[in-house]
Amino acid sequence: MLFPVALSFLVAILGISLWHVWTIRKPKKDIAPLPPGPHGLPIVGYLPYLGTDNLHLVFTDLAAAYGPIYKLWLGNKLCVVISSAPLAKEVVRDNDITFSERDPPVCAKIITFGLNDIVFDSYSSPDWRMKRKVLVREMLSHSSIKACYVLRREQVLKGVQNVAQSAGKPIDFGETAFLTSINAMMSMLWGGNQEGEQKGADVWGQFRDLITEIMVILGKPNVSDIFPVLARFDIQGLEKEMTKIVNSFDKLFNSMIEERENFSNKLSKEDGNTEAKDFLQLLLDLKQKNDSGISITMNQVKALLMDIVVGGTDTTSTMMEWTMAELIANPEAMKKVKQEIDDVVGSDAAVDETHLPKLRYLDAAVKETFRLHPPMPLLVPRCPCDLSNVGGYSVPKGTRVFLNIWCIQRDPQLWENPLEFKPERFLTDHEKLDYLGNDSRYMPFGSGRRMCAGVSLGEKMLYSSLAAMIHAYDWNLADGEENDLIGLFGIIMKKKKPLILVPTPRPSNLQHYMK
Numbered sequence: 001m002l003f004p005v006a007l008s009f010l011v012a013i014l015g016i017s018l019w020h021v022w023t024i025r026k027p028k029k030d031i032a033p034l035p036p037g038p039h040g041l042p043i044v045g046y047l048p049y050l051g052t053d054n055l056h057l058v059f060t061d062l063a064a065a066y067g068p069i070y071k072l073w074l075g076n077k078l079c080v081v082i083s084s085a086p087l088a089k090e091v092v093r094d095n096d097i098t099f100s101e102r103d104p105p106v107c108a109k110i111i112t113f114g115l116n117d118i119v120f121d122s123y124s125s126p127d128w129r130m131k132r133k134v135l136v137r138e139m140l141s142h143s144s145i146k147a148c149y150v151l152r153r154e155q156v157l158k159g160v161q162n163v164a165q166s167a168g169k170p171i172d173f174g175e176t177a178f179l180t181s182i183n184a185m186m187s188m189l190w191g192g193n194q195e196g197e198q199k200g201a202d203v204w205g206q207f208r209d210l211i212t213e214i215m216v217i218l219g220k221p222n223v224s225d226i227f228p229v230l231a232r233f234d235i236q237g238l239e240k241e242m243t244k245i246v247n248s249f250d251k252l253f254n255s256m257i258e259e260r261e262n263f264s265n266k267l268s269k270e271d272g273n274t275e276a277k278d279f280l281q282l283l284l285d286l287k288q289k290n291d292s293g294i295s296i297t298m299n300q301v302k303a304l305l306m307d308i309v310v311g312g313t314d315t316t317s318t319m320m321e322w323t324m325a326e327l328i329a330n331p332e333a334m335k336k337v338k339q340e341i342d343d344v345v346g347s348d349a350a351v352d353e354t355h356l357p358k359l360r361y362l363d364a365a366v367k368e369t370f371r372l373h374p375p376m377p378l379l380v381p382r383c384p385c386d387l388s389n390v391g392g393y394s395v396p397k398g399t400r401v402f403l404n405i406w407c408i409q410r411d412p413q414l415w416e417n418p419l420e421f422k423p424e425r426f427l428t429d430h431e432k433l434d435y436l437g438n439d440s441r442y443m444p445f446g447s448g449r450r451m452c453a454g455v456s457l458g459e460k461m462l463y464s465s466l467a468a469m470i471h472a473y474d475w476n477l478a479d480g481e482e483n484d485l486i487g488l489f490g491i492i493m494k495k496k497k498p499l500i501l502v503p504t505p506r507p508s509n510l511q512h513y514m515k
Ligand code: HEM
Pocket: 118, 119, 120, 132, 135, 307, 308, 311, 312, 313, 315, 316, 319, 375, 376, 379, 380, 381, 444, 445, 446, 447, 448, 449, 450, 451, 452, 453, 454, 455, 457, 458, 459, 462
């Protein structure tokens, strides 16, 4: 008697459980399915199949198999990859606010003084708005960028002068470009009043080394991001390394700030003049002024400095290297760029920023390089703050969304002969495309509310340094070197092999940079 009762009880429990599972798993009528995607392994998901380099290429191959929107699991993280212009538009324009969150990696939280920066802070935080306003409207406004032009120009001239020491010898062009852009950036950040050239050079050298280390660590996949439950063990030791770096940065920032505060006090006592044009002073002034309605903490000041130094230097110099590499590989285009610079600047002066609007072919060549080699081929991943729908598929809240602009900017349906370097396309059929992300076929600086905050400064630094180098020297590939145009995926996609070139001075032009 007892047995049939127990059996019916068990059947009832099983029935209820099955019904429960069925109702949970069964997609609700009005909720679209998740995008298709490859199967992975239990626990680790698709992670073992991603390989160790060139994630954008793996993602592009998967798009050929699964379509312009697909999902994959990396550990227990759901990721969605978008690889077509119309779907990218749905994300960054039509649903911009929903997709304006980030999903910051553990190491990014450390290096940004606890998400006190702009790149990784949450869109919904009022602080993010305030910081972005400070950077875009105060520090990088048209008048501020103009005001620190002298500091930038001095470093471009120095960059050209430094190359003169290696005339006729092979040099690593990427390294030269990096030195020029970090020096220009540091000068704008801090250069107005630093005491002692040598001291400045030493500190800038330390920044340079630290930035390189940050890029290496941020570029490594971190087990703590994929399995957050393991984060406290820091299995690869990356968080420990990043903490060391942020401590070094902190020391450098503290000494810069202290030195500046002492210097400003001294000045104001001596002659009542506290005005300085560099970014550090602008930030410190804002921190002190309460009447501006902006209340910024010291950690936010440091994190903003970090965004500028890290976000603005490697990107700019990497693009100098890629553009030079494409011009070396395409001598006809190089000839046109050089001819245009010679026509506009002549041999009576050095390149300066007033020449840039007239260098239309150079502009087209740089844009074409951004198309083929965007330094952030997957942008900075987005994260929806709510369940959303893209291309008829559900993208749940918290999904990490990659926009594969590398794939979109080489899509044969959008670009004629997409693999060819053809600057002319930006003078004819694609003349209207710019860096503002209004057209989802082309967005090397991103798009929408989270697009790059430093476009105009990055553009000025890149164009003026490159034009000056081409004006002052002829550049040729060093003997035995290859110019292979292959990228290596990382937080910034650089050339896999460095570009080793031999500079030959163009004496009548070079003299204007040596003063
Ligand atoms: C060639 C130079 C540069 C390139 C290619 C570049 C590219 C990018 C990209 C692709 C993003 C992500 C956009 C998105 O998610 O849609 C970004 C974000 C950002 N960039 Fe740049 N960038 C450059 C220069 C600069 C400079 C010079 C600065 C500052 C002085 C800067 C500051 C930022 C900041 C603060 C963000 C985060 C914006 C946010 O999340 O709200 N960048 N950049």
